[in-house]
Amino acid sequence: MNDTFNHIIHPKEDEKTFITSYWSDRAHDFGALRAKELESTKLKLWRDELTSHIFDSDRSLKILDIGCGAGFFSTILSQLGHTVHGIDITPNMIDEANQLADALNCEATFSVMDAENLSFDANTFDIVVARNVTWNLPHPDKAYAEWLRVIRPGGLILNYDAEHARNHHELPKSVHHAHEYVSDDLKERCHTIYHMLKISSFTRPQWDKELLAKLGASSVSIDPTVGLRIYSEEDEFYIPVPMFLVKVIK
Template identity: 70%
Template sequence: MNDSFNHIIHPKEDDKTFITSYWTERAEDFRRLREKELQSPKLILWRDELLQHIGQNESLRILDIGCGAGFFSIILSQLGHTVTGIDITPNMIEESKLLAYSVNSNVEFIVMDAEKLDFDTNYFDVVVARNVTWNLPHPDEAYKEWLRVLKPGGILLNYDAEHAKNHHHLPQSVHHAHEHIKPDLLDKC
């Protein structure tokens, strides 16, 4: 087995190039999935879940970590909050901008590493993440950063799962997020 193949299957712990290359390949399809999700019953379920924790009485400054195609960012913006979505993958940020524009949502999207945030300390009222922690080489460093930028008394909401490990055998109706992925990209996942 050559070294490049071994590197693809088993990236180094701190290899963010590997993570970025995977999500670059998935970005457009991922936006399409989130576009469908914004028009599905999941929208109401996620909106209700978020409202249960942050309410809707005041406009909050919210950071969406690893925003992907902007699903949470869009929901939170449409609820009247000031939202910044970050993702390490430039293509994903472009897709999030397209999706937000298509639904007339006002979100600031920035390319940024979730483990090295470029924000002031105590800046956000809420930090939210969906399905990002499993991608991070150093989740302990990420959590330190997320808590650093969170205001005292702020809320950290992290919704996560290991979507790649042992899930590829599930029926597509159960695990539809991977239904259009080429086998080599699925292996990379």
């Protein structure tokens, strides 16, 4: 465990309440950034990335977007003809997702739900997708078990993640990135989330791969090059920490 975690900040609220409050306060600006991202060159990069992994792409698949935020993945996949439902624990994010879907005439649907406690039946979905979610979870092992439960045998999980809050406070002012215009208070709360969760002390994505194998996944592969390929430019969407893909077949 890093020395960083010897000085963990403990918020007054329980972990999920603190995390939900943080994302509630970021929801409006976050939704605006996702809308801009859907109009940027990142749209094609992400669409090509997702479709490169999706089997049976010639038919409509049932896809669950975990921690959907403002509905970025949900919108892309719905516009490709798939049946997509996005869930997020933060009601304000679901409001943003619904507004974005309405603005783009997108047929994806959304609901408030905890990524660690899904209300769907087993074997409901063909695919689970997630972006920038797992690092926020107090019980990621429970979440992964749930995600495996709700996909059908042979189904797919595409989990894109990074240790987002780890180094943002050390970035020089000259570097453009997705947190550039986030207030100092919100940045500090973001760092608090990172330091208060056990997952931040794990060696990732190796930890993810080992856990998923124990949970019975038939195949787990890691792609550490996603961030280098999609976020090669220092712009308002830039993520300066390495993004990776955890790809799972049930």
